[in-house]
Amino acid sequence: MIAVELVKLFRRPRTWVTIxxxxxxxxxxxxxxxxxxxxxxxxxxxxxxxxxxxxxxxxPAAALGIVLPLxxxxxxxxxxxxxxxxxxxxxxxxxxxxxxxxRTRLLVAKLVSVMVFLLxxxxxxxxxxxxxxxxxFVPVPGSPATVVTGLSGSTLTPAQLAGRTVLxxxxxxxxxxxxxAIALFLxxxxxxxxxxxxxxxxxxxxxxVLVSLDAASSVRDYLPTRWWLAWVDLFRxxxxxxxxxxxxxxQGVYAVVMLVLAWANFTTRDITT
Amino acid sequence: MIRTEKLTKRFGRVTxxxxxxxxxxxxxxxxxxxxxxxxxxxTVRMLLGLVLATSGSVELLGSAVPHGRGAALAQVGALxxxxxxxxxxxxRTNLALIDASGxxxxxxxxxxxxxxxxxxxxxxxxxxxxxxxxxAYSLGxxxxxxxxxxxxxxxxxxVLDEPTNGLDPQGIREVRDLLLQLNEAGTTIFLSSHxxxxxxxxxTRVGVLQRGxxxxxxxxxxLRAPTGRLLLRTPDVxxxxxxxxxxxxxxxxxxxxxxxxxxxxxxxxxxxxxVRLEELQRERHSLEDVVLGLTGPGSDRVSGSPPDVIGGAxxxxxxxxxxx
Numbered sequence: 141m142i143a144v145e146l147v148k149l150f151r152r153p154r155t156w157v158t159i160x161x162x163x164x165x166x167x168x169x170x171x172x173x174x175x176x177x178x179x180x181x182x183x184x185x186x187x188x189x190x191x192x193x194x195x196x197x198x199x200p201a202a203a204l205g206i207v208l209p210l211x212x213x214x215x216x217x218x219x220x221x222x223x224x225x226x227x228x229x230x231x232x233x234x235x236x237x238x239x240x241x242x243r244t245r246l247l248v249a250k251l252v253s254v255m256v257f258l259l260x261x262x263x264x265x266x267x268x269x270x271x272x273x274x275x276x277f278v279p280v281p282g283s284p285a286t287v288v289t290g291l292s293g294s295t296l297t298p299a300q301l302a303g304r305t306v307l308x309x310x311x312x313x314x315x316x317x318x319x320x321a322i323a324l325f326l327x328x329x330x331x332x333x334x335x336x337x338x339x340x341x342x343x344x345x346x347x348x349v350l351v352s353l354d355a356a357s358s359v360r361d362y363l364p365t366r367w368w369l370a371w372v373d374l375f376r377x378x379x380x381x382x383x384x385x386x387x388x389x390x391q392g393v394y395a396v397v398m399l400v401l402a403w404a405n406f407t408t409r410d411i412t413t
Numbered sequence: 414m415i416r417t418e419k420l421t422k423r424f425g426r427v428t429x430x431x432x433x434x435x436x437x438x439x440x441x442x443x444x445x446x447x448x449x450x451x452x453x454x455x456t457v458r459m460l461l462g463l464v465l466a467t468s469g470s471v472e473l474l475g476s477a478v479p480h481g482r483g484a485a486l487a488q489v490g491a492l493x494x495x496x497x498x499x500x501x502x503x504x505r506t507n508l509a510l511i512d513a514s515g516x517x518x519x520x521x522x523x524x525x526x527x528x529x530x531x532x533x534x535x536x537x538x539x540x541x542x543x544x545x546x547x548x549a550y551s552l553g554x555x556x557x558x559x560x561x562x563x564x565x566x567x568x569x570x571x572v573l574d575e576p577t578n579g580l581d582p583q584g585i586r587e588v589r590d591l592l593l594q595l596n597e598a599g600t601t602i603f604l605s606s607h608x609x610x611x612x613x614x615x616x617t618r619v620g621v622l623q624r625g626x627x628x629x630x631x632x633x634x635x636l637r638a639p640t641g642r643l644l645l646r647t648p649d650v651x652x653x654x655x656x657x658x659x660x661x662x663x664x665x666x667x668x669x670x671x672x673x674x675x676x677x678x679x680x681x682x683x684x685x686x687x688v689r690l691e692e693l694q695r696e697r698h699s700l701e702d703v704v705l706g707l708t709g710p711g712s713d714r715v716s717g718s719p720p721d722v723i724g725g726a727x728x729x730x731x732x733x734x735x736x737x
Binding site for chain 1: 458461462463464465482483486487489491493494495496497498499500501502506510511512513514515516562
């Protein structure tokens with residue numbers, strides 16, 4: 141069933157358009173930066189961009205930082221929101237279930253395909269960003285910028301850089317689990333893919349607003365978007381694990397709770413479409 | 414093959430299916446008739462475990478639904494309320510995906526898939542359609558593809574909800590012939606439809622649903638019993654009326670309706686008296702008369718009806734119209 145879901149996902153033109161657009165945005169940013177050579181002041185704008193001008197090898201991480209707050213959640217919400225609701229509104233859900241496919245099995249397959257989409261999308265963004273970054277931001281030979289400097293000022297070896305970029309990919313993918321689970325849950329509630337996607341985005345916007353609201357500081361640490369930006373800590377020396385751990389735990393809890401709700405709802409629902 | 418016991422489904426305050434007990438035997442061609450909105454589709458969905466019953470039980474091929482539905486559904490082919498497919502993929506790919514979704518056993522192996530798909534497409538007359546995406550199909554072609562999906566695993570039971578929707582007369586004939594042929598080979602057919610002629614031309618047994626209740630379940634032959642009247646056509650109308658004084662019930666040109674039970678005796682009598690007979694046959698109830706007599710006006714007709722149209726009309730007055 142998982143293989144079937146992956147075939148459905150990747151034979152769908154929309155999947156590739158989404159991934160293409162996700163890769164396009166950081167590329168546009170890179171082109172502007174390299175043409176104008178005007179970097180945001182350090183501490184301003186998306187994390188890391190100022191460092192990128194010096195060395196393009198940091199651009200994959202910067203690119204993920206660019207798509208993380210908005211574009212990646214939107215893409216994930218659209219795919220996960222469509223997972224069950226799309227089949228329901230297209231009428232294919234009833235044919236799958238009478239084939240028969242167990243409802244739990246179908247839900248698990250949908251979840252796996254959403255996670256695979258997430259990993260492929262994030263990896264594609266990082267990959268194109270590496271190519272674009274190393275082409276457009278060539279350090280002057282002999283200048284100090286030929287070595288990559290982390291946020292703490294110490295030097296990163298190429299192996300360290302590669303390892304930390306992989307960690308960033310994993311952490312950012314994990315950070316999207318909460319959104320994916322919320323969207324999947326909503327997707328089992330409604331037959332409108334759009335409704336499910338927008339509903340989960342509304343939850344994220346709410347979370348973002350509350351994170352920046354001092355009056356909500358008592359709940360802030362438990363909000364799904366609270367630790368998203370902690371990936372930057374992976375480029376400190378030594379890595380600051382505290383916030384990253386919090387982020388992993390919070391996302392995991394959201395994912396588990398939402399998936400249990402999705403399962404409880406989907407396995408007891410009347411399929412009338 | 415199918416047995417339901419006091420099956421009831423309520424959606425909120427509306428009772429869609431009410432205390433339904435029906436039986437479909439092996440080898441039957443069962444016609445499930447009823448006006449639009451009478452609960453046919455809800456019943457079909459409960460049989461297949463898509464909709465969960467409020468009370469009562471369903472037994473499908475010996476397994477309880479919904480708990481043991483896996484084993485049973487693998488041997489059932491279904492077409493539920495119109496076909497559905499992934500529009501951007503070809504018909505062949507759609508069939509491969511739906512087949513790969515099902516369990517491995519029960520005639521669904523990967524090695525035989527290509528051959529089974531080709532056979533199913535040929536059965537429904539779609540074998541030459543090629544790689545066109547389904548969104549470019551006509552409604553009739555989609556219907557045929559849905560039927561092919563139902564036939565993929567040579568099911569023991571076919572559950573078909575309005576299978577000839579969108580087909581032209583030629584296509585309807587083809588589907589009917591196909592179903593008859595499958596039935597002859599041992600497939601039980603459960604056909605849900607509001608088209609009386611479709612059921613009449615295909616089915617051996619009918620169940621009639623009215624406002625969620627089964628108002629009659631019987632063999633088609635029994636429902637279409639002779640009325641005890643004969644229809645005869647003759648150029649010597651006056652001679653016949655004279656001979657059979659009092660037994661002629663209606664007269665329409667040269668066509669007479671006569672109350673008489675035995676066509677052989679009547680023809681002997683008339684011919685013996687020098688009357689020329691053109692036609693003589695028993696009058697039978699048409700399925701249409703029987704069913705419309707049982708069901709009254711369609712239940713999606715809302716003018717002047719009580720507000721709980723689908724729900725609670727008492728059934729006794731409906732059954733009152735049952736034929737002899």
